[in-house]
Amino acid sequence: MEIANLLATRMEPKREEIFETLLETDRFRLERIISTGQATPAGQWYDQEKNEWVALLSGSAGLLFEGEREPRVMEPGDYVLIPSRRRHRVEWTDPDHETVWLALHYW
Amino acid sequence: MEIANLLATRMEPKREEIFETLLETDRFRLERIISTGQATPAGQWYDQEKNEWVALLSGSAGLLFEGEREPRVMEPGDYVLIPSRRRHRVEWTDPDHETVWLALHYW
Numbered sequence: 001m002e003i004a005n006l007l008a009t010r011m012e013p014k015r016e017e018i019f020e021t022l023l024e025t026d027r028f029r030l031e032r033i034i035s036t037g038q039a040t041p042a043g044q045w046y047d048q049e050k051n052e053w054v055a056l057l058s059g060s061a062g063l064l065f066e067g068e069r070e071p072r073v074m075e076p077g078d079y080v081l082i083p084s085r086r087r088h089r090v091e092w093t094d095p096d097h098e099t100v101w102l103a104l105h106y107w
Numbered sequence: 108m109e110i111a112n113l114l115a116t117r118m119e120p121k122r123e124e125i126f127e128t129l130l131e132t133d134r135f136r137l138e139r140i141i142s143t144g145q146a147t148p149a150g151q152w153y154d155q156e157k158n159e160w161v162a163l164l165s166g167s168a169g170l171l172f173e174g175e176r177e178p179r180v181m182e183p184g185d186y187v188l189i190p191s192r193r194r195h196r197v198e199w200t201d202p203d204h205e206t207v208w209l210a211l212h213y214w
Contacts, residue, residue: 075112
């Protein structure tokens with residue numbers, strides 16, 4: 001049993017988001033995502049086959065669901081359940097601090 | 108899609124730990140636990156049928172695994188995988204601040 005840390009990150013800014021699988025079974029995948037200012041490309045939506053429970057642990061982000069006018073602002077500790085096929089996009093993530101997400105994809 | 112917050116708690120001290128199921132399927136249960144200074148009663152061990160991935164999100168705690176001399180100190184962001192039947196106990200939780208855990212029990 002090794003203890004690791006969800007918030008420990010390399011501090012240099014990254015061009016790309018970092019995806020790290022923490023735990024995986026045949027029914028779910030627990031993933032840590034680190035964003036450094038990235039957003040979903042203009043005009044694109046996530047349209048996922050799997051359900052996703054996602055929490056924001058540090059930083060902040062704007063999460064837009066299709067059909068809504070304004071993104072929901074997510075702050076540390078906030079979580080939301082995104083059902084399979086519910087189209088959404090990340091409008092923005094904090095440009096100045098790392099945004100750490102914990103995502104549980106399940107099916 | 109309602110956004111809720113993992114860290115939002117009622118602030119008054121509690122005699123008992125609070126357990127809240129956030130998400131449940133036939134293969135896992137995602138749970139938030141709030142401790143306010145509690146520990147596993149003396150001489151008792153958790154001996155769980157299910158695997159548990161657990162993260163500490165706020166506060167701090169000492170987690171002792173059977174056969175180890177000293178508890179591991181868990182700070183915010185720390186996580187650990189506790190396999191089924193791995194006996195362990197919570198030696199202490201922060202008496203002055205709420206300790207928020209996120210536990211994923213799976214089987």
